[in-house]
Amino acid sequence: MTHTPRTTVIAETWLELGDGVRPLSNAARLPLARTTKLILDPLVIRPAQRPHLGHALLTEDAAGELRERIRAAGGDLASTAAWFTMMKTRRRARGITSGSPQDLYFQKAYELAKTAGEPAEAAADAALDEVHDSGRVTAAELREFLASTAVAVSAAIDQAWAAERRDPGALGDLTPPDLAPLADDLAAGGFDDFDGAVAAGEGSASGRALAAPGAARRAGMTAREIPEPPAVGEEASKSRLPDPFDRSILERLFQQVSSLGIEGTRALAALVEEEARRSARPWQLAAEESRVVMAAGLAALAGGSAGAILDGRWQREAFVRRALREGVDARSGAREAVLRRLWARLQGRELRRSPVDGSEAWDLIDGATRSVILDRRDAAKARMGRA
């Protein structure tokens, strides 16, 4: 049976949509990265509901179904493009410069396309007001809130940690499951094993095993021998973040809070309460899917065919760094850095209520590796006064 790469099916069908989707396309008429990431995947194709459309290689039937889905969404996508263009025009006219339009407007434009018909200036302005709303909770307000409720938040943390200790789950021992086969399967583009690992609670088991002395430290999650409950936190700085499990509640939330679109003290209290509970869970993540991704990431970084693919990135990077005439970076500490980045992304997804599914697991692990590589490149550039 022949299999067609998913990217190719999307690219070919996208071309059929013609000029209407140009604002969502690059100069080669292919969908922009964020068109795929923010519109096509989560809103049109939705592999979480249709796993057979999420595979990197598609069967003939699945390829046909994917084509049909994209074609059927053609009108909505053209309308999304028109709304996006209108929002960008109004952004310029109103002198708005904050944020990246693709990141901020794409999903709003799709929503308008589905609900508001033809683009209209007033509706676009209202959408901009909503997206750039200054009434939302800011990091400063979060800090004030935590300062004034520190005792209660601290009690919530203790309570959550005590509850977790009472009920360590079915797999209460400290032997981590062997997820190397899952990691290798994900790296090879499969993800059918993923749901099985979720159902079996293997992510939780892997997270609980981090309670063994030194285990969480070796995974890059803490500087301590054994993780301790987080502090409430009084200060936070992006450039001086401790390891994930050592981050205070403030440090876990301050970078994202303003983009979560929450309003009012009650919503803020709920957010903080939720974070206190998350901190007590295995891997300090709320969803089993997130924990399985962490566990698979840990296994991938330990070797196997998944590890070989990640090693390939570092080998290419050594060549690219020389070709760019930047000092070559030693790989020291990279494994822990990748796991920390992966954790931050998963926690961010949970905060944004954007659950992770198996079809994204490898992209998250691979993407965390790429992100660490690029950060190191940026740091080299900054040292040269070139950024």
Place this chain on the structure above:
Amino acid sequence: MNLGAARPEPWLAAVFEGSGALLWWNVETGASGGEIWDDARADAWIRAPRATAFARAAALASWREAWWPASEIAGIAPLDPRLLAAERAVALAALDGVTDDDRAAARAFADLAFWTAQLGPLDELDGSVFEEAGVAVSADLARLADGYGVGLADAPAPRQNDYALAAAGRAPAAALASGSAPVDPGAVPQGAVDAFARIEWRLTATMTLEVEVGAAPVIGPPPSVALAARVGPVDVPLSRAAGVWTGRVENAGSLLALPEQQRAVRLVAEGFDPLPGVRPETLRRIAQDWS
């Protein structure tokens, strides 16, 4: 899986990091090739001529940013860093969706913003990549950048170029010993040293070791590089002023005890692994043939 020409030595390789594939162009021969490391990701774009044309433009801009051998001595003028960043950004925006880093275009526009903040806005957008991408005037460029949330400065920031002729040589004091060696461009970061200069050293009668080497001409601020000359076992920290790196250390008489072949001089840049085998004459030829 590799395709096309074999991977060149890194200093001759213009590279594009695509989704699922690394492409390279040998800047000496023009031959192209690549490594497809994820078929399923690369398949959608790797054979699209429009995509590979932009990939080549991005790669060649990156190569010139890294290796263009600007030189007073060889008469090779420095390139405008804004133009190179703009070429790269426009090409990467055209490739949005097929770059390995899905923020590659945004990063490149941030680089462009860095340079326009230093040097003011670009007046002219000369180059085929701009034409290909439909970017005719700087307002088009600003609009494209805004699409990635990057604002480009529109107020000029006048600034002195560090592109003055090297200071006329002082009459050297009588030297007890002296020597020189050509610069190895692979040993230093871009923008630091004139690729065709010689590193000159001499030990004065007062046992002071003095070193001098021409700096690379640059447009805008030079890179911050902790550069030192290593003469035999002695390190001489260098500082850059008026187009020349100079440095001196005292009490360097121990050099006199060394046989001449142990007094070789080379440059050492902190945190920079030297890249062996870089041939300045090849760089000169490539630069002179560039059109």
